[in-house]
Amino acid sequence: MEIQSVGEAFIRPGQLLADRTALSAASRWTQAVSEADGVCVIHLSAGVDPCEVTADLRGQGLRASPNHVLRGQPLWFGGPASRVFPAPPVGFKQGRSRSDVVVGLLDTGVAKHPWWAGSDWYGRLGPDDADATEGTQAGHGTFIAGLLARQAPGVSLRPHRVLDGDGLADEASVVRVLHRLRGNPPQVLNLSFGGHTFDDRPPPLLGDAIGALTQTVTVACAGNTGSDRPFWPAALPCVIGVGALDAGLQDRAPYSGHGTWVDACARGDWLTSSYLETGDFAGYAAWSGTSFSTALVAGAIAHAARDEPARRAADRLLDSEETRQIPDLGVLVPANL
Incomplete structure (x- = not known):
C-alpha cells in the first residue's frame, strides 16, 4: 500500500473520499472515480494535493476527506512490551454458555484455535476472513478474538478482514465494510485500529458509516500515541473511545492516547490471549496496546447485553x-x- 505522511497522519496519495454530491465540484481535479458500497x-490528477482539494470542497459545504490510512494499535515502540511474545497455553473453555449477542470484529481476520473449535460462528467463516499469516501484525485479530471470547463467554463473533498483515487499511475499505454491515448489524462492533486526520477534524465518510449503524455500539481504540490529539474513529461522538491502563490498573499506560474524547479504559499491558501457531508461538501470546484494552471493553458490553439492549448495557456500564x-x-x- 502506497502511503504518504502528512504531519502525524497518513493518507493514500492522490486519492479523495467523497459522496456523490461532491463529484461535480471535484471534476476539474479528477482523473477517475471508483464507486462501491456507499x-x-x-483518483486525482497527477500533482493534485488531496488535502487542498478536501479543504476546497468542505468550504463549499461538501463531504470529503483524503483517503486516510488506519493502523492496528498494538504497542510497537519503546518499553519492555514492544512486540508480541510467546506465552504458555491458557486454559479456557466456552462451556455451555450461549449468548445471542453478536460482536463484529474488523481486523486482520481470525485463525483456527482450540478456544473456538466447533463454534457456530467460526464454522461460518470463509477463507477471506482467515487471519493474516505474514506481517508485523499477523495474529492481531486472533488475539483480539480471544479476549472477546473470554470477556463475553458464549458470544458469537463476526470477523471481517480489513487490515493487512502489517495492520494497515485505508479508510475507503473500512467504510465499504461498514456499509455492508447495515443489512445485518452486530450489537457490538470492535475497531482496534485508527489514526489521526490531516487537520484533526472528524473524517466525515467514516463518521457517516459508523453513525448509520444506529443499533450497534461501536468501540474503538484511543491509539498508542501517548498524546491527547484526537484519534479516529475513537474520538467520534458516536463511538466509545478506549484507552489503556498499566497492569496495576492505577495509572495510564504511557503509550495510551488520552483526553476528554476518551470514554473508557481497561488494562492494556501484558495481556495473554489466543494467537497463531507459528515459529516460537504455540497458539498463545502476550501483547500490549490500546487495541487490546478496547477488546476488553467491547467484550464487557457484549456480556452485559445478554439481558438488555446493547446501548442500554453500554450506558449502564459506563455510568x-x-x-x-x-x-x-x-x-x-x-x-x-
Whole structure:
C-alpha cells in the first residue's frame, strides 16, 4: 500500500473520499472515480494535493476527506512490551454458555484455535476472513478474538478482514465494510485500529458509516500515541473511545492516547490471549496496546447485553457515577479473564 505522511497522519496519495454530491465540484481535479458500497474514491490528477482539494470542497459545504490510512494499535515502540511474545497455553473453555449477542470484529481476520473449535460462528467463516499469516501484525485479530471470547463467554463473533498483515487499511475499505454491515448489524462492533486526520477534524465518510449503524455500539481504540490529539474513529461522538491502563490498573499506560474524547479504559499491558501457531508461538501470546484494552471493553458490553439492549448495557456500564473514573481515560472497565 502506497502511503504518504502528512504531519502525524497518513493518507493514500492522490486519492479523495467523497459522496456523490461532491463529484461535480471535484471534476476539474479528477482523473477517475471508483464507486462501491456507499463511498466514492476520487483518483486525482497527477500533482493534485488531496488535502487542498478536501479543504476546497468542505468550504463549499461538501463531504470529503483524503483517503486516510488506519493502523492496528498494538504497542510497537519503546518499553519492555514492544512486540508480541510467546506465552504458555491458557486454559479456557466456552462451556455451555450461549449468548445471542453478536460482536463484529474488523481486523486482520481470525485463525483456527482450540478456544473456538466447533463454534457456530467460526464454522461460518470463509477463507477471506482467515487471519493474516505474514506481517508485523499477523495474529492481531486472533488475539483480539480471544479476549472477546473470554470477556463475553458464549458470544458469537463476526470477523471481517480489513487490515493487512502489517495492520494497515485505508479508510475507503473500512467504510465499504461498514456499509455492508447495515443489512445485518452486530450489537457490538470492535475497531482496534485508527489514526489521526490531516487537520484533526472528524473524517466525515467514516463518521457517516459508523453513525448509520444506529443499533450497534461501536468501540474503538484511543491509539498508542501517548498524546491527547484526537484519534479516529475513537474520538467520534458516536463511538466509545478506549484507552489503556498499566497492569496495576492505577495509572495510564504511557503509550495510551488520552483526553476528554476518551470514554473508557481497561488494562492494556501484558495481556495473554489466543494467537497463531507459528515459529516460537504455540497458539498463545502476550501483547500490549490500546487495541487490546478496547477488546476488553467491547467484550464487557457484549456480556452485559445478554439481558438488555446493547446501548442500554453500554450506558449502564459506563455510568461514571457508579464506577471508577480515571482522569482523561474515562470509566474503568474491569477484565473478567
